[in-house]
Amino acid sequence: MKIAIVCYPTFGGSGVVATELGIALAERGHEIHFVTYRQPVRLEFLNSNIHFHEVHVPEYPLFRYQPYELALSSKLVDTIKLYDIELLHVHYAIPHAYAGYMAKKMLKEDSIYIPMITTLHGTDITLVGNHPFYKSAVTFSINKSDVVTSVSEDLKQKTLEMFDVKKPVEVIPNFIDIKKYSNDYTDCQRSLMAKDEEKIITHISNFREVKRIPDVIKIFYKIQEQMPAKLIMVGEGPEKEHAELMCEELDIVDKVVFLGNSNEIDRILCFSDIFLLPSETESFGLAALEAMINKVAVISSNTGGIPEVNQDGITGFLSDVGNVEEMAKNALYLLKDETLLNTFKENARTVASKFDILNILPLYETVYEKAYNSRYKNSY
Numbered sequence: 001m002k003i004a005i006v007c008y009p010t011f012g013g014s015g016v017v018a019t020e021l022g023i024a025l026a027e028r029g030h031e032i033h034f035v036t037y038r039q040p041v042r043l044e045f046l047n048s049n050i051h052f053h054e055v056h057v058p059e060y061p062l063f064r065y066q067p068y069e070l071a072l073s074s075k076l077v078d079t080i081k082l083y084d085i086e087l088l089h090v091h092y093a094i095p096h097a098y099a100g101y102m103a104k105k106m107l108k109e110d111s112i113y114i115p116m117i118t119t120l121h122g123t124d125i126t127l128v129g130n131h132p133f134y135k136s137a138v139t140f141s142i143n144k145s146d147v148v149t150s151v152s153e154d155l156k157q158k159t160l161e162m163f164d165v166k167k168p169v170e171v172i173p174n175f176i177d178i179k180k181y182s183n184d185y186t187d188c189q190r191s192l193m194a195k196d197e198e199k200i201i202t203h204i205s206n207f208r209e210v211k212r213i214p215d216v217i218k219i220f221y222k223i224q225e226q227m228p229a230k231l232i233m234v235g236e237g238p239e240k241e242h243a244e245l246m247c248e249e250l251d252i253v254d255k256v257v258f259l260g261n262s263n264e265i266d267r268i269l270c271f272s273d274i275f276l277l278p279s280e281t282e283s284f285g286l287a288a289l290e291a292m293i294n295k296v297a298v299i300s301s302n303t304g305g306i307p308e309v310n311q312d313g314i315t316g317f318l319s320d321v322g323n324v325e326e327m328a329k330n331a332l333y334l335l336k337d338e339t340l341l342n343t344f345k346e347n348a349r350t351v352a353s354k355f356d357i358l359n360i361l362p363l364y365e366t367v368y369e370k371a372y373n374s375r376y377k378n379s380y
Contacts (some may be wrong), residue, residue, distance in 0.1 A: 001368060002031045002084060002286040004076065004101065007091040009040040009204075013286040014121035017174050018091040019043050023362065024177065026050045028365075035079055037068070041263065042108070042238045053079050069099045076103035080114055080229045087368055090145075094134055095280050097141035104144075115371035118145035118344025120169070122283025122304070125159050131183075131353055139163045147371045149364075152305030155283040170367065173308070174284045178353060181266055181293045188216070190271035193257065194230040199335050201271040202296070204265060204287045212301075214239075215278040217256075218248045222328035224255055227335060230272050231256045234268060269294035272333050273341065277306065280321055288316075289355055292348035297341060299331045306344070309355075315348040 003025060007018030017204040019042040022032040026049035031122075033051045034040060044050060055231040059069045076099065078114045079085060088103070090096035095150040097118040107114055116142065125138070130275040142148055142165055150156040156169045194200050199297060201220050233243065240258065247256045269275070275291035279302040288298045297314030300306050301323075301340070317330035334341045368378060 001372065002033070002086045003034055004033045004085045005091070006035050006072070006076070006096045007040065009034075009036045009038040011286065014091050014119075015040055015287065016042055017121070018089075018119075020175070020177060020357065020359075022050065024361050025305065025364075028235060029074060030084075030201060032230070033079055033083060033085060035072070042058070051083075053217040059112070067315065069095045069102070070097040072096070073102040073106065076100065077106050080112065082112075085114065085199070087372055088114050089119070089368075090116060090295035091119045091327055092121060093118060093138045093141045096342055097145055097192055098137055098174050099198075101141060101144045103291060113375050115146040115375040116144075117147045117149065117367060117371055118142060118219045119149045119151065119172075120155060120159060120283075121151055122155055122281075125155060125162065125283075135163070138164070143167055146374070147367050149367060151284045152308050154308065154349065172360060172363045172367070174286045174289065175355045175357045176289055176293050176352065176355045178293065178358075181290075189267070191220050193271060194231060195228065198228040198230050199273045199329070200222075200232060200271055201274045202232045202234065202268060204234040204268075204290075205237070205277075207239040207243070208237060210280045211237075211239065212278045212280055212321070213243045214229060214246060215327075216276050217243055217250070217252075218324045219328045219331065220256070220277055221250050221252060222324070223335065224337075229255065229335075232268060232272065233258045234260070234265070236261050236263055258271075264288060266294055269296050272296045273335060275316075276297055276329060276331075277301065277310075278321070278324070279306070280291070281304050289352055292316075295345040295349045295366055297334055297344040299327050299334075301327075311347075311351055315344060315351050328337060 005022045008015040019040040026032045031049050035053045037054050037055045055072050055075045058067050059065045100116045145194045148167045148169045150169050151174045154173050156171050203216045223229050275296045275298045282304040283322050288310050293340045298310045300310050301321045303321050304320035310316050319326040
């Protein structure tokens with residue numbers, strides 16, 4: 001099948017999932033066309049089954065904000081026509097499903113009917129989509145999709161509660177590719193990050209307010225008060241500078257390492273003991289899943305879809321949002337008992353394995369077939 005995938009080409013979860021999905025589909029013989037404004041960060045190479053089409057947005061002084069949705073719609077129409085694309089899969093309702101619908105309308109004028117699958121990832125629903133300025137457009141985009149999927153049961157329920165959705169929403173969870181996380185390094189280079197006696201705590205995110213970065217620092221501060229430890233902070237975002245200032249104020253600068261964005265997440269997690277994810281909300285918790293497949297226990301909040309990934313008392317511990325005291329206590333409980341910590345690490349790997357892409361990919365292929373077979377029945 002020839003499939004066009006629209007996503008954000010960034011380090012965010014939705015972009016990572018969309019890219020990995022496209023790569024896996026290509027390996028199974030599908031022809032994949034990524035359509036976005038930059039080559040996705042996880043798309044390291046192109047081959048005969050993987051193509052990238054850049055969306056250019058001309059700069060016009062007339063516009064205060066350049067019309068990306070318009071440029072994307074036009075690019076989709078051109079790409080679909082040129083490569084005989086059979087299916088459109090967009091990740092994020094706004095702006096991608098909105099632009100996809102406009103492309104569908106334009107294509108219909110040439111008697112080209114292409115089904116559109118929309119995958120909801122979280123921010124498009126809970127943050128952007130729920131804003132009064134965008135709510136009507138998000139509702140419209142969802143209802144005009146031929147198939148709608150959600151990355152967690154929690155996000156599905158939030159979508160149904162917040163929007164007047166007429167379409168059924170199917171839950172297809174996020175995933176990881178186990179074969180890329182073999183953990184067979186002979187040297188994780190742990191010594192570059194910490195001393196032998198130091199435990200390594202890790203946090204990976206886009207450093208937005210919703211990730212509660214100050215809580216990460218506070219939890220670590222309480223940990224290092226009781227045992228030697230290092231905190232590895234991976235990512236970039238608006239909260240990073242504040243986090244660095246907090247470390248200075250708490251006099252723990254020498255114990256915290258800010259690495260910025262990285263394509264070597266598995267190597268970083270290879271030597272980690274605890275992963276912190278105290279987020280305000282998470283539609284799924286992909287970062288936690290990547291930590292778990294690398295045998296890292298997770299200390300997290302109990303919000304959104306995280307409990308569907310991190311199993312309390314098995315792979316880590318869940319706490320209420322903002323309960324820094326309990327999160328630090330749970331982390332220390334594991335870190336002070338090496339045998340217990342290793343048990344949790346093994347459990348994390350086992351649970352994460354259930355989310356292997358080989359288990360999830362057939363769910364998407366089933367959805368694709370259903371959408372493709374019903375393409376002429378759906379109204380535009």
